[in-house]
Amino acid sequence: MNKTKKNKRNRLDRILELPQEVYSNVPKIIITGFDEMIIENFKGILEYEEIFLRVNTHIGIININGYGLNLENMTNDDIKITGKIESFDIERKQD
Amino acid sequence: MFIRIILSYIIGYLKISVEGYYIERFINICKTNNIAIWNLKRSDNTKLIVNLNVRKSDFKELCKIAKKVKCRVKIQKKKGIPFLVHKYKKRKIFFGFLLFIIIFLIISSNFVWNIEIKIEENQEIENIEQSLDEAGLKVAKLKAQIDTKDIINKVRLQRDDIAWMGIQMKGTNAIVKIVKSVQKPEIIDENEYCNIVSDKAGIITKINAQNGTANVKVGDTVNIGEILINGWMEGKYTGLQYVHAKGEIEAKVWHTKNKKILYKTTERRKTGEKEELYAIKFNNFKINFNKGVSKFEIYDTIENENRFKLFSDFYLPISVIKITNEQVEEISKTYNYEEAKQLGIKQLQQELDEEIDNKEKIVNKNINVVEEQDGVMVSVTYEVLESIGTNEKNVF
Numbered sequence: 001m002n003k004t005k006k007n008k009r010n011r012l013d014r015i016l017e018l019p020q021e022v023y024s025n026v027p028k029i030i031i032t033g034f035d036e037m038i039i040e041n042f043k044g045i046l047e048y049e050e051i052f053l054r055v056n057t058h059i060g061i062i063n064i065n066g067y068g069l070n071l072e073n074m075t076n077d078d079i080k081i082t083g084k085i086e087s088f089d090i091e092r093k094q095d
Numbered sequence: 096m097f098i099r100i101i102l103s104y105i106i107g108y109l110k111i112s113v114e115g116y117y118i119e120r121f122i123n124i125c126k127t128n129n130i131a132i133w134n135l136k137r138s139d140n141t142k143l144i145v146n147l148n149v150r151k152s153d154f155k156e157l158c159k160i161a162k163k164v165k166c167r168v169k170i171q172k173k174k175g176i177p178f179l180v181h182k183y184k185k186r187k188i189f190f191g192f193l194l195f196i197i198i199f200l201i202i203s204s205n206f207v208w209n210i211e212i213k214i215e216e217n218q219e220i221e222n223i224e225q226s227l228d229e230a231g232l233k234v235a236k237l238k239a240q241i242d243t244k245d246i247i248n249k250v251r252l253q254r255d256d257i258a259w260m261g262i263q264m265k266g267t268n269a270i271v272k273i274v275k276s277v278q279k280p281e282i283i284d285e286n287e288y289c290n291i292v293s294d295k296a297g298i299i300t301k302i303n304a305q306n307g308t309a310n311v312k313v314g315d316t317v318n319i320g321e322i323l324i325n326g327w328m329e330g331k332y333t334g335l336q337y338v339h340a341k342g343e344i345e346a347k348v349w350h351t352k353n354k355k356i357l358y359k360t361t362e363r364r365k366t367g368e369k370e371e372l373y374a375i376k377f378n379n380f381k382i383n384f385n386k387g388v389s390k391f392e393i394y395d396t397i398e399n400e401n402r403f404k405l406f407s408d409f410y411l412p413i414s415v416i417k418i419t420n421e422q423v424e425e426i427s428k429t430y431n432y433e434e435a436k437q438l439g440i441k442q443l444q445q446e447l448d449e450e451i452d453n454k455e456k457i458v459n460k461n462i463n464v465v466e467e468q469d470g471v472m473v474s475v476t477y478e479v480l481e482s483i484g485t486n487e488k489n490v491f
Contacts, residue, residue: 044123050137071135074126 025058034085037064040078045071053081061091103131107175108148111157112138115166124160200405207236208267208410209402215274220257226250227271235378235412238264266408288337288489291324293317295483297346307340317346317483326489337489344484347458350450350477352443356435357470361425365395372418376400381416391422432471436464439473447477456480 013023021028021040028040039055039062046054046061048071053064069083113121125132130153149157161168183190210232214220230249232241243262251257258276262269283289291307299315307324311317326340372385389396399417404410430438440462451457459478464471 044126045119048119048122048135048137069137071122071133073133074122074135075131076126076129 027057027059027062029062031085035082037081037085037088038078039081042077042079045079055079060093062088063091064088103148103150104175106150106152107173107177108150109154109170110148110172110174111154112169112171113161113166114169115161115164117164117166121160121164121166124164125157128156128160130157130160203412204267204409205238206267206412207232207238207241207264207269208234208412209404210234210269210271212271212273215272218275220254220273220275223254223271223273226253229253232262232269232271238267241269266406267410268404268408283339283486283488285339287339288326289340289486290322290326290489291340291342291344291484292487293319293321293323293344293346293483294485295319295346295348295481297348297481297483299323299344299346300480301345302342303344304340304342306338307342309342323484340486342484343482345480346483347478348481348483350447350479351474352446353472353474354439354443355467355470355472356430356439358430358435359427359469360430361427363393363423363425366422366424368422370394370420370422372420374416374418376414376416378412389420391420393423393425394420395423396420432466435471436473439464439471440475443473443475447475451477451479453479 020026025041027042030038030040032038039057041057043056043058046056048054048069050069051065051067053066053069055062055064064081064085065087066083066085069081069085071079072082073080115121122132122135130149132149134148158168210224210227212223212227214223227246227250230246230253232246241262241264243264246262247260251260256276257273259272259274261272263272264270296318297316299311299313299317302309302311302313302323304324306328307326308328310322310325317323323344324340324342326338328336328338330336368391370389370391372383372389374381374383376382397419399419400414401417402410402414448454456479457477458480461476461478463474463476465474466472
């Protein structure tokens with residue numbers, strides 16, 4: 001029952017061409033240059049240090065390595081990270 | 096984001112440092128409790144300090160959270176308008192004066208403090224300030240009381256040398272724009288009956304009536320207003336017939352100038368020494384900075400008034416007056432008879448030369464000198480050939 005409802009919604013959204021992050025909890029990661037990163041639909045911060053940042057999302061964890069990482073702007077569903085980003089990787093949540 | 100910073104500045108925000116082991120938890124709880132925090136930064140020296148800004152109203156809640164996660168909170172900076180107001184609450188005189196100045200500006204902006212008269216093509220109209228004053232446009236009058244239409248009507252009724260007039264209020268400045276009317280000579284239509292009338296006194300030297308009947312002969316002396324050519328013709332068979340008079344009349348016209356040259360005269364001459372005084376004027380109340388008496392015995396005074404203004408048109412009722420006193424010395428001179436006579440003739444001839452355009456038409460120059468007890472009376476007369484006569488409508 002639940003699954004069929006979800007499928008219907010998915011189909012409708014696909015027809016309307018809505019962006020995925022609007023109707024679901026899927027995070028969207030935007031990197032502008034190498035110094036600014038915006039993560040939409042995040043759940044919480046797991047670890048925060050100047051050189052390392054772990055951001056929890058609904059489908060996994062994003063690890064960011066860099067120097068002088070700041071959380072410039074934090075609202076309920078997006079976060080803006082500035083600083084010199086060296087690398088980032090994703091840990092998929094096991095279903 | 097920029098709007099949010101400005102908004103938070105208005106509401107007021109704190110820059111605080113949080114010290115403890117569970118910073119991440121602290122951030123997450125803040126997020127779930129809808130406490131807006133931004134500009135998070137790990138401090139360099141000690142690892143567990145986070146700088147963050149928080150709205151003033153959220154601070155109490157934030158303290159509770161900090162206690163829950165065993166963090167210490169320290170306020171580093173208070174920013175925003177509420178804190179600024181709190182800071183200046185004790186400085187009552189400062190605020191009093193600020194309020195006073197604002198009220199003063201608001202009140203003074205309701206009055207007219209300057210009247211600017213602009214006349215088209217830089218012409219001049221006499222006594223226009225006085226007419227405006229009588230009509231009700233005065234300095235230091237409430238703007239609400241000034242009815243521009245009424246003033247324009249009054250002034251235009253009073254004077255006939257104004258073609259158009261407009262009053263524009265700009266700040267505390269009233270701009271009066273005036274177009275001067277050009278007085279046109281009365282044009283008489285070709286078909287209308289008219290006489291030719293003398294407009295200058297003189298002796299007729301030539302008269303040539305093309306249309307109409309000559310009223311004067313060569314050699315007659317005419318005064319102003321005398322008819323030279325009548326606007327009618329009389330024929331043997333046609334009888335009396337009214338016409339538009341036309342003709343050329345030339346007459347000797349006298350230009351006379353008199354002047355009395357005294358033997359003893361004093362001449363004023365500037366020595367070049369100057370003295371500058373300043374004064375401040377509030378509407379009609381004047382305060383002199385210097386002593387009122389000048390150090391010179393004889394002097395000319397020039398007053399310059401500069402009105403204070405904000406921006407371009409917001410005049411204030413305060414003005415600075417600069418008074419320049421220029422020293423003058425008087426030199427007495429004595430002339431003998433011959434010198435005085437020559438001087439008088441020279442001056443009068445110069446004046447007459449300026450008056451008469453056509454030098455070739457000067458027929459005769461007449462100089463008359465009468466000696467009196469204290470001076471010489473000089474009169475110079477030029478006889479000039481000029482064409483005279485203007486049209487005047489025939490009134491039946």
